[in-house]
Structure formats: structure tokens, C-alpha cells
Amino acid sequence: MSVAIIKKRTSAAKRAPANASNGSRDLLMVNSVAKAFRVLRVFDCSRPSLSLSEIAEIAGLDVSATQRFTHTLLKLGYLEKDAASRRFGLTVKVLELGQSYASANPLVKQAIPYLLHLNKDTEETINLTVLDETSIVFIVRFLSRHVFNTDVVIGTRLPAYCTAPGRAILSRLPSDEAEAIVSSSDLRPLTAHTPRTVADVMGRVARAAAKGYALQVEECFYGDMSVSAAVIDGRGRPVGAINIGVATTRYTPQEMEVRFAPMVVAAARSVSDISL
Incomplete structure (x- = not known):
């Protein structure tokens, strides 16, 4: 050479x-x-x-x-x-960065009329969240006069594995993808009711997939319950979730599920039917 x-x-x-x-x-x-x-x-x-x-x-x-x-x-x-x-x-x-995101996001624009309708009909707190890595992020929030947790605001992040919106989104992902997200999560006990193992979380995800909505009771905050359904895009992928949050002092889990699950599923389906 x-x-x-x-x-x-x-x-x-x-x-x-x-x-x-x-x-x-x-x-x-x-x-x-x-x-x-x-x-x-x-x-x-x-x-x-x-x-x-x-x-x-x-x-x-x-x-x-x-x-x-x-x-x-x-x-x-x-x-x-x-x-x-x-x-x-x-x-x-x-805040300009967040406002630019919200104003340019088609999911936000298309969901807001349905969220407002839910808020008016139920007089409960209504949220729109999206998945970001192992967390859900609140991007729209309409409060109730019965609001329980005032610390949750636009931009708040919560673990996906122990929230109803998080599990609603996970339930519409391929199971291996959902399990990878759960396995990457910090499964620490936020309350006595927080699931602590991947198997437990995936069991709850499977139940959400079977029902078409996810339910959580005091898994993230004491005194808080939530029911949620995922919003799906044209490819069948979850792009967010709508949830109704209530206080445990006002409803039993069974009462909340019977009363609000059909409403949140209908709202999520209506937003999903719009081209995203």
C-alpha cells in the first residue's frame, strides 16, 4: 500500500x-x-x-x-x-410555547366542543391528555365546581400506568408496546391502591381493552376516581384520552362507572370519528 x-x-x-x-x-x-x-x-x-x-x-x-x-x-x-x-x-x-402547541394541535381543536359538552352535562371535571413516554400530560382541562385536586393544571404530568387516561391509551396499543412502556415506568406506590407490578398493570390494561374504557380508584391520589376512553386516529393508533374525574365522596366506583363510562366512551368515539 x-x-x-x-x-x-x-x-x-x-x-x-x-x-x-x-x-x-x-x-x-x-x-x-x-x-x-x-x-x-x-x-x-x-x-x-x-x-x-x-x-x-x-x-x-x-x-x-x-x-x-x-x-x-x-x-x-x-x-x-x-x-x-x-x-x-x-x-x-x-407559556407561549404551550399556547402555540395547543392552538396548532388538531386533537385539541376537534375535542374541545365535546369536552365542553361533557363538562356541562356532567358538571364534573373533564380532561384531555396525551401520552409522552411513560407519562400522561394534561393538555385541556375543564374544572367542576366539585373539583378535587387543584394541583393538576395544564402541562401536569402523571404516570400513565396508574391513571385512567394512561391505561386507556395503553389498552389501544399493541400489547408488547404497552408492556414496554409499563416496564420502563417507575412503579412506586403513590397510594395504597397503586399497582406495583408490571403483571398487575397489564391485567388492568387488558380489562380496559375488553371494556373499551379504563377505570382507576385512588391509585394516584386519595379521594380521586376517574374513567377514561382513548381517542383513536385514522390508523387505529391512540392519540390521546378523554377522562371524567370525580371525588370518591360523591360517588361509589360502581355508580361512577355506570353513569359516566358510556358518556366518556361516546365522546372519545365522536372525536375519533373526525379525521385526525
Whole structure:
């Protein structure tokens, strides 16, 4: 082999990514953007304001990089800084991202009339949720005057495996796909009624598939019951779920199931019949 060819191959090897052969490096990934989102995501209800060092520690970044990201996000209007405490917090501008999602989402547009109708007819809390990895996310919520849990708002995430909307969605997925999601979930006991094994959850998913709706009683919060049915797209895939939530002090599980299950199934079927 000639020296020229050897040099050419050596030069090419130096230019190639170190782990290109195993495909583990995403060449299109902009790491600085990912880190900026890590900074934004450190804030929540338990951490509404944080110092620079706290942000760095939680986000897993060094202080110098965190300073650059927080400065950029301040300039863009997504973070604010208290002059006295020098602590950072999110601004209302962050809500623009959620509003853009909701206004552009065809599921939201098509479901809202049916959700409003359910809310008026039942006088109970009505939600529209979608599955994101192992969680459900609330994207529309109409409250009842009997509302039980005021901590659940638009954007709230709850485990799919122990919620009625989550199991309604899982029940319309291929069983191996649903089981993979459940197996990846953190099956921790949120209440004494939370299912704790994959087999238990999958049994409840199977019952939801047979009935056409899912039911949960105090699995995520004490005093809370919910019945839910999945919304299906034109390919037969679940794209979300509609649920009715009530307090255990107002109905027995049997009363709730008899009264509300047919209504939530009809609403979900009506939204599913619209082209998504």
C-alpha cells in the first residue's frame, strides 16, 4: 500500500467522529440547545426560584456554562432575575410555547366542543391528555365546581400506568408496546391502591381493552376516581384520552362507572370519528 493512501486514510480517520462506527453520536444534535432546555426544566412548583449555583447543580452543568445560558435566556425573556436575591425564575413568556402547541394541535381543536359538552352535562371535571413516554400530560382541562385536586393544571404530568387516561391509551396499543412502556415506568406506590407490578398493570390494561374504557380508584391520589376512553386516529393508533374525574365522596366506583363510562366512551368515539 502506498504512503499516500496510508496518509489519506489516516487523515480521514482523524476527521471522523470518535464513535461514528457505533452510531452513538447524533451529528445533528445541537448540544447547546439541549443544555438551554435543561436549564429551563430545572424550575418547577417545588423550585420556583433558584440561584446560579443551584441551577448548575440540578442541570448538571458547570457554573460558567450555566451563567452563559441564564444570561441568554434572560435576554430572550424566558428567565427573570431578582435584583436583590439574584435568584432566577421562569417568566410568563414560557407559556407561549404551550399556547402555540395547543392552538396548532388538531386533537385539541376537534375535542374541545365535546369536552365542553361533557363538562356541562356532567358538571364534573373533564380532561384531555396525551401520552409522552411513560407519562400522561394534561393538555385541556375543564374544572367542576366539585373539583378535587387543584394541583393538576395544564402541562401536569402523571404516570400513565396508574391513571385512567394512561391505561386507556395503553389498552389501544399493541400489547408488547404497552408492556414496554409499563416496564420502563417507575412503579412506586403513590397510594395504597397503586399497582406495583408490571403483571398487575397489564391485567388492568387488558380489562380496559375488553371494556373499551379504563377505570382507576385512588391509585394516584386519595379521594380521586376517574374513567377514561382513548381517542383513536385514522390508523387505529391512540392519540390521546378523554377522562371524567370525580371525588370518591360523591360517588361509589360502581355508580361512577355506570353513569359516566358510556358518556366518556361516546365522546372519545365522536372525536375519533373526525379525521385526525
